[in-house]
Amino acid sequence: MDWGYFKELLMGGVVKGSIYALIALGYTMVYGIIELINFAHGEIYMIGAFTALIAAGVLTVAGFPAWSILILASAAAVVWSASYGYTVEKIAYRPLRGAPRLSPLISALGMSIFLQNYVLLAQTSNFMPFKNLFPEEGFLENISEVLSATEVIIIFTSAVVMILLSLFIKYSTTGKAMRATAQDRNMAMLVGVNVDKVISATFIIGSSLAAVGAVLIASNMGQINFFIGFIVGLKAFTAAVLGGIGSIPGAMLGGLVLGCTESFGTGYVSSDYEDVFAFTLLVLILIFRPAGLLGKSDIQKV
């Protein structure tokens, strides 16, 4: 065992895992509240990446300085991703409240296909080079032996975002309303929670987190195309299930576990089967611990 190689893989896993965690949060929050696998969530993430790319492109041509491009492009990504999340919920999921469970699932899948092809037709089917939005800074040089500056920013940003989210869910009124709706929708309605608004808020927050993840990962990977949302969405969902769907700390833990599993799998076994590790892990967790690492096993009510 080479210690340096191990450390490299571990760090790679943590970086990947923090991104998965950010996107997994969107899945887990939506599932916690309306029990729907939001297949379109991966596409929201993809649209966030495209919006950031477009905004950065326009601002670069207009001659803005690097730091302001980073901030404005990220803000654009968050705003538009959140708007898409909100609109998708209104069109594809809200009319299906109370329908059999299969209907919203198929609707979500249709939405995902629709959004993918919308970007494909309106933009391009090719890979677009994504310029690293983070300016190289001197103060990050000393740790760049194992981690690049971008990777440090990824870990740091996702940690901060997740802490803020946890505090928001725990203390704010909207957060409390969300938890109440997740526990029992009818009861929440009875005590005066506007459930429609809470669901919209959930989609907006989840989509914003996906946009943050998109800006971070696209800066790190260096290229994007219309299809990136699919596989990342699938992995993020795996992370959410791994940690226990509906549980917010679970999504974070699940993301990290999944990221490390993939990183070690590709590092020590074979890089051809990167996606196979994730799915194998998913199947194993569903067989042996269907409630996930931090989830509570659900009791079916009649």
Place this chain on the structure above:
Amino acid sequence: MGEILKSLKAAIWFMFLTFPIMVIKVNPIEDTVVWRWMNMAYIGVGVFFLSFLWRFMLARRNQGKKAEESGKARMPIGQRIAEEPKIKYPAIALVGAFALTIPFWADMYNTNIMTNVLIYVMLGLGLNIVVGLAGLLDLGYVAFYAVGAYSYALLNHHFGANFWVVLPMAGFLGAAFGVALGFPVLRLRGDYLAIVTLGFGEIIRLVLENWNEFSMGPSGIANIDRPPFFGIKMDLFQKTDFMYYVVLALAILTIIAVTRLKNSRIGRAWIALREDEIACQAMGVDRTKTKLMAFALGATWASMAGVVFAAKSTFINPPSFSFWESVLILVIVVMGGMGSVVGVILGASIIVLLPEYFREFSEYRMILFGGAMVLMMVFRPTGIVTAMRQKYTIHK
């Protein structure tokens, strides 16, 4: 006035929403930006009118629901026609005669396309058991299709195995795969099945692409034998026609099997499970066993269709078994009508023939299918042809 305001709001919202993706196009290498303001105008006008339609349709749907609840709903026209024996039997005869005579008057190209339609009818009906009857969302259906195709291709390549021998074998193999995958997952909540099957489909494709010694990797397997017919020698045209009849026979077999299954005890158990799991268990239906049976039967049909596909195209490679193929089959079932045999046949014909005869349409194929899936679920979740439940009338 209020309606116009609502539409105006929707139009402005969508113009904002689609602004970055539809209007701006950047070239990050040359740092140039193209502005396409016309797109914004199209979106605005389009959404303004569609928004009226959307609200009108929603209102109509909700009215229909109310009528259904008060028991005043009328039987849809399509259903009334389908139940009328005077129309039903001549229609079957007509479609049957059309299907039987195709190779006599169509050229090879069109016969091939019709063979394709029939393969998709088989696949659609197989998936219809899983999705339509049992209500289990299987997004990796194409994996079983691949299992069948590859088992025939490999057995034929290495041992020269005969089509007619492999066909039932592949059916059993598909069922075995279905049971192996379904057993651990079907005990869980329904939605997990969607993700696990999706993952399984991807795993199968990745393995086929990367495990060169086993599946010959991305280059695929060529020169697969077409089905033999008592050793009679045939030229390419006759082979195509014969292939068509083989697939037609299998499709008819599938139609009969699925129709019979639907009205059997197990079929009614599937429908009951789909409607209410807990009530169904209380009536003494074994949930896991019944679901597993649906899953395995669906897999059997996919696997047999895979054998047919390999024999028909004589060449297979992993890209034929991508996730989009699963989606296509699902669209057939959803559009046609979940649980309805006629609907699936209609759906398969539409979805295979439209892109084939309208080439310019093929670019927009997936976006239309995606949109159609959403609209179908919102406005007409039962599909084009509503599945009929068997009814019993008591004559006094």
